[in-house]
Amino acid sequence: MTIDRKTIEELAAGGVILGAGGGGSKEMGIKAGLASLEYGEPRMIPIDELDDGDVVVTISGVGSPASKGAYIENSYYNRIIEILTKELGQKPAALIPSEMGGSSSFGPFIASAINGIPILDAACNGRAHPLGTMGSMGLNETKGYKTIQVAMGGDPAEDHLIEMTAKGSVPDTASLVLSTAIRAGGLVVVARNPVPVKYVREKAAVGCYTHSLEVGRAHMAGKTADEKIRNVADILEGKILCKGEIRGYRLETRNGLDVGGFCLSDQKEYSIRFWNEYMAIDSDGERLYTFPDYMMTFDLETGEPVTTANIAEGLKVAVVAAPRSSLILGGGMREASGYRAVEDAVGIPMLQYVQDLVSK
Structure with a gap:
């Protein structure tokens, strides 16, 4: 795939849509x-x-996009690759992002350009997710796997620059990375979870950059706001669930992640909850959609996607929803532990709605 300005704009358009909040x-x-x-x-x-034995490394961001102190420099992406290469004793054969998102899709790009390491048409997950463990291709619950995570973030001018290398289990090192993000001002970039290509084939969201391009092009092809929104619903085999004005909006940054929700009325009342990404939509006491189902808000005036970091009281939006079968999901979406974490953080039931996915 040729990477030029046009491709970048299409990938970003598709990425922010697949970010699902x-x-x-x-x-x-x-x-x-x-x-x-x-x-x-x-x-x-x-x-x-690539050969099955080649090593693939994940490049991602961890933390809260809404944090005022979040600070990343382009050079940080190169530095984390340098450190991880030294730890591995070899340069990775390819790089992948943790997820699809407006900016997270581009995690590997600078490191790829500087180091000459190709980007693989794959990601740990074909949509965005709140926890690093969810973007670990099922390694979180793989007994015996020991990872390396190298994180860097913070503004050196404010004495917040941190470099951190952690080795151990995925949940333990992921917890350290999130703590580092908080101390660095809210956000770090991370190189992590070296695995062979054979594992990526089985557990990653292979082909998700191609999917992102298709989604981005469909949205950009719309001539009006309504057409842009409908194009997204159609390509994801979903629907425009409701339209209306956001009421009762609430947001707090808790443990480095954005937690909140709002209500919207369109013939009936909808309650929408998020934890960075949209987690659930309920109406009349019934659960309609549950993460990792697709749920996303779009500005009714412009047709542009609106992430949870940019939601505001009174904003008029359309909510597009689609079944999770319309997305390319990675192995992290099949771990029960992630949904338990959502239940604890957001205070809503999750596991009972994803029994078709989770490991028994």
């Missing part, structure tokens, strides 16, 4: 993508170009 902004993604072109030529390859 999280995954960062389209503007941040385009900025990161264009910055990578200044360093070199990021290259994207299909998985068939």
